[in-house]
Amino acid sequence: MKQLLKYELFKLWKQGKTWYAIGAVLLIEIIILISAYFQGATILELLLDNLRQSFYFEGNLLNGNLLLYLVLNSLWFNVPLIIMIITSSIITEDYKNGTLQTTLLQAVKKWHLILAKYLAALIFTFFVIVVMMVSTFGMAYTIFGNGDLVVYLNTLNFFEADEAFKRICFAFASGTFSMLFFTTVSITLGILLKEPAKTWIASAFFLIICSLLLKVDFGLGNYDQLLFPKLINTWQQFFEYELNWVKIGVDNLMLLLYTFLFGAVGCYVFNKKDIG
Amino acid sequence: MIKYLIIILISSFSAFAQEVDQDLLFIKSRMDSIASFSAQLKLDLDVPFIKMPTKTAKMMYEKGSDITFSSEDFVMLPKRGLDFSLNEIFKYPFITVQRGTEILNGINVKVLNIIPDDSKSSLALATLYLDIKNKRIIASNIITKKDGSFDLQMKYKTSKDILPQNVVVSFAMEKLKIPFNFMGKDTEIDRKKLKESDSKTGKIIMVINNYKIFKIK
Numbered sequence: 120m121k122q123l124l125k126y127e128l129f130k131l132w133k134q135g136k137t138w139y140a141i142g143a144v145l146l147i148e149i150i151i152l153i154s155a156y157f158q159g160a161t162i163l164e165l166l167l168d169n170l171r172q173s174f175y176f177e178g179n180l181l182n183g184n185l186l187l188y189l190v191l192n193s194l195w196f197n198v199p200l201i202i203m204i205i206t207s208s209i210i211t212e213d214y215k216n217g218t219l220q221t222t223l224l225q226a227v228k229k230w231h232l233i234l235a236k237y238l239a240a241l242i243f244t245f246f247v248i249v250v251m252m253v254s255t256f257g258m259a260y261t262i263f264g265n266g267d268l269v270v271y272l273n274t275l276n277f278f279e280a281d282e283a284f285k286r287i288c289f290a291f292a293s294g295t296f297s298m299l300f301f302t303t304v305s306i307t308l309g310i311l312l313k314e315p316a317k318t319w320i321a322s323a324f325f326l327i328i329c330s331l332l333l334k335v336d337f338g339l340g341n342y343d344q345l346l347f348p349k350l351i352n353t354w355q356q357f358f359e360y361e362l363n364w365v366k367i368g369v370d371n372l373m374l375l376l377y378t379f380l381f382g383a384v385g386c387y388v389f390n391k392k393d394i395g
Numbered sequence: 396m397i398k399y400l401i402i403i404l405i406s407s408f409s410a411f412a413q414e415v416d417q418d419l420l421f422i423k424s425r426m427d428s429i430a431s432f433s434a435q436l437k438l439d440l441d442v443p444f445i446k447m448p449t450k451t452a453k454m455m456y457e458k459g460s461d462i463t464f465s466s467e468d469f470v471m472l473p474k475r476g477l478d479f480s481l482n483e484i485f486k487y488p489f490i491t492v493q494r495g496t497e498i499l500n501g502i503n504v505k506v507l508n509i510i511p512d513d514s515k516s517s518l519a520l521a522t523l524y525l526d527i528k529n530k531r532i533i534a535s536n537i538i539t540k541k542d543g544s545f546d547l548q549m550k551y552k553t554s555k556d557i558l559p560q561n562v563v564v565s566f567a568m569e570k571l572k573i574p575f576n577f578m579g580k581d582t583e584i585d586r587k588k589l590k591e592s593d594s595k596t597g598k599i600i601m602v603i604n605n606y607k608i609f610k611i612k
Contacts, residue, residue: 170445170471170568173473173474173475173542173543173545173566173568173597174471174472174473174474175464175471175472175473175474176469176470176471176472177452177464177465177466177469177470177471177472178466178468178469178470179469180469266469267468267469269469274443274444274445274446275444275445275446276446276447277445277446277447277448277469278448279448279468280468282448360446
């Protein structure tokens with residue numbers, strides 16, 4: 120099992136796609152930073168415009184923490200899309216090249232192999248988020264410096280620099296759960312669809328559907344919030360002024376359960392299905 | 396007949412031409428005796444659509460200049476309500492109209508209306524509540540030409556203090572207009588709530604401590 124995991128990670132490390140994906144994530148960050156550099160002041164100007172009648176402002180809000188928050192927003196669509204394309208190829212490329220059959224001709228248990236693939240994909244996703252986090256923190260604080268964070272979530276919430284840093288770290292951690300969920304879904308879709316192109320389309324479609332259903336009221340009352348499309352933005356709760364730790368904990372736990380559920384379905388289907 | 400008419404006219408003119416209230420002038424002279432001061436400021440914002448932790452800043456004043464602030468954090472400071480020297484009121488000629496006395500927060504106060512006599516003044520009308528016993532202002536209502544109106548409530552640490560320790564500035568605010576590209580994806584736009592929040596009353600609660608006052612010798 121350990122050997123299989125090492126083998127899958129080695130494959131990921133060696134394939135060019137992996138580095139293109141990391142490069143794409145870094146490029147997204149750079150684009151956000153550049154656009155924030157040119158447009159950030161104007162956005163803040165608009166945001167605080169009607170407060171200027173009553174207040175003077177002392178201090179700078181266009182700082183590293185605001186930039187980190189903007190980068191975190193890219194977790195909505197861009198980053199999971201890139202991650203899903205790469206991680207789904209862990210299984211679909213094997214189907215396409217026939218290497219799955221070759222591997223299973225060895226003394227390898229089917230469920231060990233698929234578990235190794237899931238784990239490799241999850242490790243890769245975690246690695247991408249860590250790279251994204253370290254690089255964004257580095258660039259944002261170096262270029263824009265530290266300062267208070269302002270976020271609009273139904274109310275205009277201000278956080279002091281230390282508090283903002285803490286919340287951004289928590290949000291990255293919670294965002295990682297969402298990314299791990301999408302990764303698991305992409306592998307499961309790969310198992311079901313086998314073909315890379317079909318899986319990419321299905322992954323993108325799944326992402327779009329989740330994004331669309333985020334605001335739909337299913338009429339289930341409190342249970343509405345327990346459906347997985349509603350849980351992918353749990354990280355955003357760290358920017359509510361008053362933190363509801365119970366809700367954050369339950370939402371993250373539910374997302375983890377969905378991740379296991381999709382993974383279990385994938386493992387079951389893979390074990391039952393004929394490899395050919 | 397003409398003689399009587401002239402007497403009536405003269406007496407009515409003198410009724411309109413009011414002098415500046417002596418108590419107000421005395422308070423102004425007390426304020427004028429301050430050459431400069433610095434103090435530590437603790438700010439709390441009570442605005443329905445803004446959530447901000449308590450902020451601290453240092454305020455500095457030098458005679459003839461506006462009050463300046465410095466802070467390591469981002470702070471929102473009230474545009475109005477920190478004019479302890481009454482410079483804004485005394486900048487241009489004005490008349491005062493006495494509105495009698497009343498009891499405000501258990502203190503016997505003289506109520507004065509300040510009406511600017513110069514079109515350049517940013518003030519439209521001010522109502523001051525003077526604590527005659529301790530010779531200081533404890534409340535005011537200021538109506539400006541451009542910046543709306545606001546109320547001030549001031550509390551002092553001791554009966555001798557010229558500068559307040561607690562200041563509450565209340566003001567009307569327009570609804571918040573948020574650019575859409577700044578909204579989080581899960582931000583709900585409650586139109587009813589937005590309409591209701593057309594104009595809200597905001598409050599800034601300030602606690603001013605560690606005054607270092609330098610008086611004119």
